[in-house]
Amino acid sequence: NPAGFKISFPLKTADRRQYFQQLFRQARGEQDESVPITSYCLELEPDDPKIIAFYLPQFHPFPENDSWWGKGFTEWTNVSKAVPQFIGHYQPRLPGELGFYDLRLKEVQERQIQLAKQYGIYGFCYHHYWFGGQRLMEKPAGRAINGEMHFPFCLCWANENWTRRWDGEEHEVLISQEHSPEDDLAFIEDITPALSNKYYIRVDGKPLLIVYRVNLLPDAAATAQRWRQYCRKNSIGEIYLVAAQAHGITDPRQYGFDAAVEFPPHKFYAPGLNNTEDIVNPNFKGRIFDYSYLAEESKTIHEEDYSLYRTVIPSWDNEARLPGRGHIYHRASPALYQKWLTNTCRHTSELPANKENYLFVNAWNEWAEGAYIEPDRKFGYAYLQATANAILTSRALTEKEPLISVVIPAYNHEQYIYESLLSVTGQTYKNFEIIIINDGSTDNTAHEIRRFIKDYPRQAITFANQDNMGPQRAIHNALQKAKGTFIALLNSDDMYSPRRLDKMISAMRKNNSCFAFSNITFIQEEGGGKEAESETADYIGKIESKLKGLKNQRNIIYALLDFNVAVSSGNFIFGRWIYDQLQGFSTLNLAHDWDFILEATFLTKPIFVDAKLYKYRIHPENTYKKLNHQAIIETEAVLSKFLAKYKTNFTLFETQFDQAEFNRFVNNRGYNKYLKK
Structure with missing residues (x-):
């Protein structure tokens, strides 16, 4: 019973009907909000914000996962079993054009890069899993390092334990990290081919390396110094070290790092919604937050006195990984994502210290955490289109005196x-x-x-x-x-x-x-x-x-x-x-x-x-x-023409309430006759 349901169903008849309608509608593939692919290709200009999307490689089987989770396990195993925990909860999240892909196929990664380029994504930041000399899920990053992908990339070392609870802590450890001075040098030596790659993302000519949990390093400043010395001696030159702002990490300077990168939802406050939603699962122990609050708060960005790269999440919902215990940022939509991303793009472009105009999206394909911009069955290419719209809007509005x-x-x-x-x-x-x-x-x-x-x-x-x-x-x-x-x-x-x-x-x-x-x-x-x-x-x-x-x-x-x-x-x-x-x-x-x-x-x-x-x-x-x-x-x-496709108009309808209100307007005005059949 992976979802933790009891046999009882504590809903009124109307609510129960709505819940099942949601499930059946999705099963029939009735997704009116699905935005089609565009023929337009966004060519990035030098002053545009450069969006780097975090990329999860856990979409192909490998022996360790077979042993830990069962033969053939990939991220899709979790994604496909999720169920809605409350009325209006968007689960399961099912892929669109790319399907339940297998990253052993080079063609999948090539198509991902084609889509990323078409909609203005500058590069990928591959989560890199390295445990004391053992690499896991290395195929996608490996192709990039070998020069096969011809697309900018960098690495984020996921330097925490890998656990059965997906939390990186010390409970039911599957494979652990053993940080030491020797481990530091072995790691930097192992990724030298990546840092030397001509497509590797750089800051002022320095390869950019992100560490997910810098506070797990016994002496992070000493580790940083070892890495810098190694890179100088081995023809890499200076290196640019970035600490992810997760698990209490804020100022990177205390760790000897050059900058930090936001890693929402870590460090981001949003009001809770547990008491406002009609929760279906009586055993639900997760937390529901208001995504729209994050989008609105992005209008005012607090400046730090250290270098910080901003990050936007399109959505967040890890219910697939933690059935009945997930953290869910409800009310997310392509429109609100576009609003947040546009604000962040403009802020980034107007910040003199960020000469490269880098910012991040978390993520390209974190499907089990509901954080992805790849096409899905419900929204189609909406999140990619919203990304392009944000870049183009920022480009136009950031010019001091546009022609x-x-x-x-x-x-x-x-x-x-x-x-x-x-x-x-x-x-x-x-x-x-x-x-x-x-x-x-x-x-x-x-x-x-x-x-x-x-x-x-x-x-x-x-x-x-x-x-x-x-x-x-x-x-x-x-x-x-x-x-x-x-x-x-x-x-x-x-x-x-x-x-x-x-x-x-x-x-x-x-x-x-x-x-x-x-x-x-x-x-x-x-x-x-x-x-x-x-x-x-x-x-x-x-x-x-x-x-x-x-x-x-x-x-x-x-x-x-x-x-x-x-x-x-x-x-x-x-x-x-x-x-x-x-x-x-x-x-x-x-x-x-x-x-x-x-x-x-x-x-x-x-x-x-x-x-x-x-x-x-x-x-x-x-x-x-x-x-x-x-x-x-x-x-x-x-x-x-308009009403035949209005449900794909995510810029006008930021929330499900906007959509419902407009549906009533259409009915009241007698516009139903124009609707797509």
Whole structure:
């Protein structure tokens, strides 16, 4: 009875039904939250945060485990037998694309590295098991050391006893560590090929070596000195020693080490949830903590007076290893992981002392501890996508004054375009370029643009003509010329307020977002008669009411699903990477902007800046006048596309409560007809 269940089932009928529905749904493979793999490949830039993921090698059989645990034992043996201990407890955790892999197969490790590279992981830190000259589970690290993997790596020596209780203490020891001066030298000599490997991760040219429990070394400072002397004498040079902050270890200097690395959940406080969850197992003796607290606390990072590498956990749940006694960080989600990782990436990139921009994720594949970012059956590639999103968001928001490409698709606005351009050159934010694409105008728009360029020769302006192909194509062609980290669109008949770019960039930085739109000032032109003017007034009133209500919306998606409350793509500013991942605007004639902002919510949470920073002109030729003719077709297309996959939108739904609330919204609004069958 590995889960420790009694025969009795102490739940109400409704709770019991919910528990079994959870089990059966997972057994049927009904995982609507599963995020598909992307075709986008993140190429790391020199100043990007470099994420190193801890890597567990215990996914292949070896004689010692056969003897201790039974023939064929691997980490999967524990993973596959876990069961939920309370309602909503995510167990068992089952692998996705890679399956129950066997690391004796080189192809598995190669595919892991392909995925890691695609989503922006810089390297792996292999847990290294060495006991007095005996190596265990050495195959994955061995391939890296032999130069077969062509991927950055380092080692973390798991220098504790290996026990039947998985706690490294002295209870039921399976294989022990015998630390001594001779052992120190034997160890450093044994890993010399790794430290000399050209792919080995370095700090200032020094190979980085992590020790998991430095306080188990009888005289850690003496051990460090022996290692340093050995490396100097054996053509390795200086070595960079890092102590993991586990089991009470904080300041590395007292051990003669250069730095520490966080090893959450060690040292991290989170409130308990045992009294709030519906626990199914009456014999459960484990502890349940609130993961969301860790994500929120990551906004404020306390500085230490020693070198410290930050670490993020995607989740934590070792129930698989300790049935009925696990420590579970409940309410973890890809969105909260992305939030925590983005905060940590930005902090790391802004820290002068961390020149290499290293930070860690615990872990790539700690399946029995619920700490992994590999694809699984429930979330698919969500945690990998969240990793890439965090890197790209940090890249954009860490720049002190990022270049903004102001893109203007222009069509038949000879009387407005000059004034529109003036509103851009009058910005208080000065690091921008202007790219104008004349979309086959039949009036004097091109002449007015050339006149402006002549009047302002010192302004960086790129101007090109195209046949009339619509604003989406004009924007696409403009972005082929754009160099900016951010893209700010502007309709050729609208205007910016003087502080628009300044305030929009500041707001995105504050909220860790790469998409923003602002409140609007409407410029209403005469014409069209009283009926048209009345219709326009109604339209403006509706928009203003919706924008006012945004301040009280807990989740922006509810307003966005009614219609495009941003009003126009001209009111958008977003990271260039958003456009690249979405592969541009759709071909919809009128609702392409609405579709684009909804699709962007899968990558970042758009923010509303409640200041009237965009001046939107309404006149008889506005395209919104044509909505009556195509509204039904395009509205259905946009809603069907979004709602068919909304459950994979982890950026909007940080918790299961957000998801449940949105499900009720969908039902109440009658959007069920658009849901994926």
